[in-house]
Amino acid sequence: MTRNTVRRSGAVAALTAALALPAVGLAAAPAQARGSDAVEARGTCGAGVTWKLKAKHEDGRIEVEYEVDSNRVGQLWTVSLTDNTVRVFSGQRRTVAPSGSFTVRVLTADRAGTDVIRSRATFGTQTCTGAVTV
Secondary structure, three states: OOOEEEEEEOOHHHHHHHHHHHHHOOOOEEEOOOOOOOEEEEEEEEEEEEEEEEEEOOEEEEEEEEEEOOOOOOEEEEEEEEEEEEEEEEEEEEEEEEOOOOEEEEEEOOOOOOOOOEEEEEEEOEEEEEEEEO
């Protein structure tokens, strides 16, 4: 089961936190941004593994950063990132010292309308998935 925690930059953070309090225990919706605000979603993948997905508008494109931290060095994870179902990254990343984590950074087109960035990383039976909306 994935647990999501969403952080937003700017004044939206305080309002979001206040509105989210009554919804504790409900499934988290994908993070959303308006204008140039950065969005971030976090979650757990089990066995102490955590993930973080960030996206922000950057010079007419979208900068995406995805991190998985398993606290174990040397694990080879299969990773994919999509933007509105268009694959923008597909490959493998190995967790490295000292933290036992890896990070993928990509720039993708700012497609017409809302962009939904989805992340997926697998290692053995562990799967980490997340999404943000920009």
